[in-house]
Amino acid sequence: MFTIGCHLSASDGFLAMAKTALAVGGNTFQYFSRNPRGSRARPLDTEDIDKYVSFAAENGIKTVLCHAPYTMNACSSDPGLRDLAKQMMAEDFSRLSYIPGAMYNFHPGSHTGQGTEKGIEEIADLLNNVLTEDIKTPVLLETMAGKGSEVGGRFEEIAEIIKKTELSEKLGVCLDTCHINDGGYDIVSDLDGVLYEFDRIIGLDKLYAVHLNDSMNPVGAHKDRHQKIGEGTLGIDTVKKVINHKKLRDLPFFLETPNELDGYAKEIAILKTLRNEE
Ligand code: FE
Ligand code: FE
Ligand code: ZN
Numbered sequence: 001m002f003t004i005g006c007h008l009s010a011s012d013g014f015l016a017m018a019k020t021a022l023a024v025g026g027n028t029f030q031y032f033s034r035n036p037r038g039s040r041a042r043p044l045d046t047e048d049i050d051k052y053v054s055f056a057a058e059n060g061i062k063t064v065l066c067h068a069p070y071t072m073n074a075c076s077s078d079p080g081l082r083d084l085a086k087q088m089m090a091e092d093f094s095r096l097s098y099i100p101g102a103m104y105n106f107h108p109g110s111h112t113g114q115g116t117e118k119g120i121e122e123i124a125d126l127l128n129n130v131l132t133e134d135i136k137t138p139v140l141l142e143t144m145a146g147k148g149s150e151v152g153g154r155f156e157e158i159a160e161i162i163k164k165t166e167l168s169e170k171l172g173v174c175l176d177t178c179h180i181n182d183g184g185y186d187i188v189s190d191l192d193g194v195l196y197e198f199d200r201i202i203g204l205d206k207l208y209a210v211h212l213n214d215s216m217n218p219v220g221a222h223k224d225r226h227q228k229i230g231e232g233t234l235g236i237d238t239v240k241k242v243i244n245h246k247k248l249r250d251l252p253f254f255l256e257t258p259n260e261l262d263g264y265a266k267e268i269a270i271l272k273t274l275r276n277e278e
Contacts, residue, residue, distance in 0.1 A: 002243070002275050003063065005029040006255035006264040013045055014052035014099070018061055024261055025268040030065040030254045033092045033104075037071065039084060041091060049098050056100070063252050065140075065174070065209055066096055068106035074126040075109035075119035075151060082122060085109075090130045096137040103208060105140040105174045108152035108161060119151040124164030131167040140174040140208055145182035145224035153183040153222070155201040162206065172208035176256075177242060178227070179211070181234060184220035188238050195247050204247055212242065212253045212271075228257045229267045240274045 005026035008017045010033075021029040034041040055061075074085045089106070096102045111119030131139065141161060146153020152161075162168050175198070181187060185194045198204060214232030216225040230236035242248055255267055 001027075002249075002272065002277070003028050003252040004243075004255075004268055004271055005064075005252070006257075006259070006268070007031070007067070010042075013048040015048050015055055017064075018052055018055050018059065020261065021061065022059055024265040025272070026264075027060050028063055028065070028252050028254070029061075030067055030105075030256070032069060033066050033095070034069055034088070037069075039069070039071070039088060041088075041095065044095055044098070046098075053100060061101075063101040063103065064099065065252070065254055066092065066099070066102055066104050066137075068092060068104065070107065072106060073109045073112070074106075075111050075114070075122040077112045077114050082126065086126050086130055089126070093130065093135050093137060093139075097135075099137075103138045103140055103172070105142055105209065107142050107144060107150070108158070110149045111151055112149055114149075116151055116157060119149070120157060120160045120164065123151065123161050127161070127165045127167075127171070131165065131170050133167070135170060138172045138208055139170055140172045142174045142211070143176050143180050143183065145179040146184070146222045147182070147224045153179075155198055159202045162202070171206070173202060173206050174209040174211060175207055176211035176213060177234060177239075178213035178215040178232075178256075179224060181215045181219050182217055182221050182223050182225075184222075186219045187242070188219065188234060191238065191241050191245060195245070199247075207248075207251065210242070210248060210251050210253045211256050212239065213256050214239065226257055228259060228263065229255070229270065236274070239271070243271060243274060244276050 005028035
């Protein structure tokens with residue numbers, strides 16, 4: 001089954017997001033756990049969640065992806081910000097326990113001058129603090145473009161974080177096609193080779209989701225500027241290969257392209273025509 005959706009605004013609640021996901025032709029969606037700029041989460045609306053749970057079950061929404069705010073930084077040189085990241089993550093996990101099939105995605109962080117090794121240690125430290133046996137929600141590390149002091153631009157860095165995390169069975173990876181292109185992984189000319197590298201270094205069994213974005217920049221640019229599907233340096237042929245690849249096709253795909261809802265609907269319709277159903 002083709003699991004496809006896009007990033008949606010969480011402001012009207014879960015039931016509204018599920019309805020919008022279907023309206024744009026999808027069967028999943030991504031949303032921010034809280035406002036990307038602020039740190040406060042909106043109060044849990046249990047009535048909305050109850051309605052959402054039955055609506056999702058009736059309409060074939062089996063998984064959703066909750067994205068941590070961009071500002072959350074598990075490896076800031078500022079201990080106060082690291083502590084805030086820990087609090088946010090713990091709170092997000094407890095809220096996600098009410099959402100069946102949810103996964104949690106976060107940017108590993110930016111080491112803000114401390115160096116990649118230190119950054120990796122702090123991210124693993126934080127995970128070792130907040131991950132507990134009872135957490136059922138898979139926690140995904142997103143592959144990054146390697147912009148500035150970002151950690152997670154190399155598969156090796158993601159693998160190190162997983163290795164240093166005690167409850168590593170709770171962790172997975174979300175592969176962002178724009179980010180890995182910008183990070184230097186050439187999926188345009190060698191998708192098989194990049195996936196081979198991913199498997200060798202991290203293991204494809206850890207790959208749980210794909211952020212499907214085109215990129216405004218050439219491979220290795222370390223920029224992180226998303227482009228609409230087929231309008232960037234990846235192009236429609238690469239996108240077609242990604243959504244049909246035997247190692248990727250059963251994963252959920254999430255669009256984070258620069259679009260309003262009508263643009264997302266168009267992209268999802270195009271992707272469905274590009275998908276080879278077996
Ligand atoms: Fe992201
Ligand atoms: Fe992404
Ligand atoms: Zn991005």
